[in-house]
Amino acid sequence: MTTNPTHRFDHRKYRPGPVVDLPNRQWPGRTIQQAPIWASVDLRDGNQALLEPMDVTQKRRFWDLLIRLGFKEIEVGFPAASQPDFDFVRWLIEEDRIPADVTVQVLVQAREDLIRRTFEALVGARQAIVHVYNSTSPVQRDWVFGQDREGIKTIARQGAHWVQQGARDYPETRWTFQYSPESFTATEPDYALEVCEAVLDVWQPTPENPCIINLPATVEVATPNVFADQVEWFSTHVSRRAGVILSVHTHNDRGGAVAAAELALLAGADRVEGTLLGNGERTGNADLLTLAMNLYSQGIDPRLDLSDPDEIIRVCTDCTGLTVHPRHPWVGELVYTAFSGSHQDAIRKCLSRQTDDQPWQVAYLPIDPADLGRDYQAVIRVNSQSGKGGVAFVLERDYGLVLPRWMQTELAPLVQQASERRGGEMDPASIHALFRARFIADDPQWLLGYRLDRNGHDVIEARIGDRSGERILRGEGDGAIAAFVAAWTAWSGKRLRILDYQEHAIGEGTDAEAAAYVQLDVEGARITGAAIDRDTVAASLRAVLSAVNRQGRA
Ligand SMILES: CC(=O)SCCNC(=O)CCNC(=O)[C@H](O)C(C)(C)COP(=O)(O)OP(=O)(O)OC[C@H]1O[C@@H](n2cnc3c(N)ncnc32)[C@H](O)[C@@H]1OP(=O)(O)O
Numbered sequence: 001m002t003t004n005p006t007h008r009f010d011h012r013k014y015r016p017g018p019v020v021d022l023p024n025r026q027w028p029g030r031t032i033q034q035a036p037i038w039a040s041v042d043l044r045d046g047n048q049a050l051l052e053p054m055d056v057t058q059k060r061r062f063w064d065l066l067i068r069l070g071f072k073e074i075e076v077g078f079p080a081a082s083q084p085d086f087d088f089v090r091w092l093i094e095e096d097r098i099p100a101d102v103t104v105q106v107l108v109q110a111r112e113d114l115i116r117r118t119f120e121a122l123v124g125a126r127q128a129i130v131h132v133y134n135s136t137s138p139v140q141r142d143w144v145f146g147q148d149r150e151g152i153k154t155i156a157r158q159g160a161h162w163v164q165q166g167a168r169d170y171p172e173t174r175w176t177f178q179y180s181p182e183s184f185t186a187t188e189p190d191y192a193l194e195v196c197e198a199v200l201d202v203w204q205p206t207p208e209n210p211c212i213i214n215l216p217a218t219v220e221v222a223t224p225n226v227f228a229d230q231v232e233w234f235s236t237h238v239s240r241r242a243g244v245i246l247s248v249h250t251h252n253d254r255g256g257a258v259a260a261a262e263l264a265l266l267a268g269a270d271r272v273e274g275t276l277l278g279n280g281e282r283t284g285n286a287d288l289l290t291l292a293m294n295l296y297s298q299g300i301d302p303r304l305d306l307s308d309p310d311e312i313i314r315v316c317t318d319c320t321g322l323t324v325h326p327r328h329p330w331v332g333e334l335v336y337t338a339f340s341g342s343h344q345d346a347i348r349k350c351l352s353r354q355t356d357d358q359p360w361q362v363a364y365l366p367i368d369p370a371d372l373g374r375d376y377q378a379v380i381r382v383n384s385q386s387g388k389g390g391v392a393f394v395l396e397r398d399y400g401l402v403l404p405r406w407m408q409t410e411l412a413p414l415v416q417q418a419s420e421r422r423g424g425e426m427d428p429a430s431i432h433a434l435f436r437a438r439f440i441a442d443d444p445q446w447l448l449g450y451r452l453d454r455n456g457h458d459v460i461e462a463r464i465g466d467r468s469g470e471r472i473l474r475g476e477g478d479g480a481i482a483a484f485v486a487a488w489t490a491w492s493g494k495r496l497r498i499l500d501y502q503e504h505a506i507g508e509g510t511d512a513e514a515a516a517y518v519q520l521d522v523e524g525a526r527i528t529g530a531a532i533d534r535d536t537v538a539a540s541l542r543a544v545l546s547a548v549n550r551q552g553r554a
């Protein structure tokens with residue numbers, strides 16, 4: 001091959017994969033209405049892709065997880081290929097670990113000795129899927145198998161025959177046959193169909209006794225719409241369609257395994273093979289967890305119980321040794337976390353309006369994190385990209401403080417500066433400390449006590465302490481604060497005016513406290529203050545004192 005001498009990165013080295021001419025394609029006009037048949041291949045495709053394949057204990061643990069999640073079809077290995085796989089299948093059967101509604105599936109090449117051994121592994125199973133495959137693409141035909149089209153078709157036909165024969169030898173098991181034209185997406189569609197038809201001619205499936213034809217994107221070579229076209233073309237051209245369960249098995253080489261599987265469902269597929277979190281050869285298989293959550297988020301029952309993703313992650317990472325990216329769809333550690341200010345603001349506003357009886361509609365949160373056992377602690381985290389909405393959310397969520405907008409506006413830049421200085425996240429305690437340091441000032445004057453006479457018109461006597469002693473201030477007005485401001489003005493001779501005032505309870509019952517926030521005009525300067533006290537009136541008087549103290553300091 002000649003390459004451009006100046007460019008080692010030369011796109012002319014590659015060609016696009018095959019496409020189907022399908023002008024009347026139907027799949028773009030459809031939507032997914034229900035969950036497909038899920039088939040987990042974690043213990044086979046996932047396992048064969050690991051540097052260190054799972055040991056027996058890990059396989060058992062993974063199996064238990066798959067059963068708990070509700071998988072009904074599980075490919076458990078390639079028992080003819082290795083003793084551990086064989087032993088695992090025997091363990092499942094002999095220890096009666098396969099629930100009555102679950103079918104194990106095993107993979108085997110179209111080779112007679114391997115197929116015979118596969119049936120030996122399955123002796124005593126109530127039901128099982130025997131999955132036979134051979135590769136069909138031009139490069140596999142020419143360079144790997146050294147066979148022409150007829151030769152490859154013969155391998156498939158013989159494989160189908162040996163599988164049928166093996167099943168006849170063990171009639172006590174309810175058998176389902178599965179065939180995969182491996183490298184389907186890189187195979188000429190009419191030829192892939194021809195090979196599958198040869199297999200179907202042997203198996204003669206019927207609606208009562210169907211077989212599975214599994215179309216693999218063994219290597220993902222095109223955009224997902226091309227795969228959808230291939231699947232729709234196959235689905236509408238294959239004979240005995242009612243006797244065929246059409247399955248897909250996508251890989252993620254281009255990052256489109258999930259999308260390809262979804263479009264394949266639109267195109268007529270009934271079943272999807274994949275793995276939890278997308279483990280599998282090279283870039284992995286279609287991630288069934290993502291696929292199922294995609295359905296769930298559209299209001300479709302995924303028919304898998306994914307309510308405890310942390311347990312799924314724990315088992316998967318323990319068994320595969322692979323980590324989960326913090327931004328992994330639906331379950332990554334950061335996927336329900338917003339750092340940026342406008343997102344936080346929107347989330348806070350939506351969460352405050354969302355009620356249990358409404359369909360979920362919270363901006364930036366496609367599902368309720370609580371459905372996956374994620375709490376709201378993680379939803380909003382504050383760093384230098386955050387704004388007042390996020391700061392307010394954290395103070396309300398963790399400290400019950402509902403700051404007025406004018407106080408949020410004053411606090412947010414301080415948090416941002418602190419975060420910039422720190423070079424990272426501001427934890428809730430630090431934000432709270434900043435709030436207290438900024439707005440709550442019990443020095444140089446503090447409230448020692450008060451007496452309030454509320455006979456129509458409010459009259460207050462407030463006992464104020466400072467470093468030189470204490471004094472009583474008296475005033476009256478319409479409400480305790482107005483009376484206190486009047487007392488303060490009279491004593492200090494300073495012009496004091498309340499611009500805004502808000503208060504609320506923190507907590508409930510005997511432990512409840514009151515938070516008060518005040519915005520004053522002191523001698524023409526706008527100044528804010530806050531206080532928290534068990535007593536509502538004390539909180540408001542102390543908030544005024546905080547503002548006055550802050551003004552004095554300034
Ligand atoms: C896309 C997928 O993921 S398919 C699944 C792949 N998984 C695995 O391969 C894991 C398990 N496999 C194995 O451990 C081994 O391949 C075994 C034990 C099954 C077989 O081992 P070996 O017989 O030593 O063979 P190896 O795999 O090297 O042999 C390939 C031979 O099988 C033939 N072959 C490969 N696949 C198939 C098939 N599906 N059907 C029929 N023959 C096949 C090849 O043409 C080659 O034949 P040759 O020896 O005449 O050239």
Ligand SMILES: CC(C)C(=O)C(=O)O
Nearest residue numbers: 133180182216218249
């Ligand atoms: C055996 C088949 C289904 C496979 O794993 C693949 O083609 O990726």
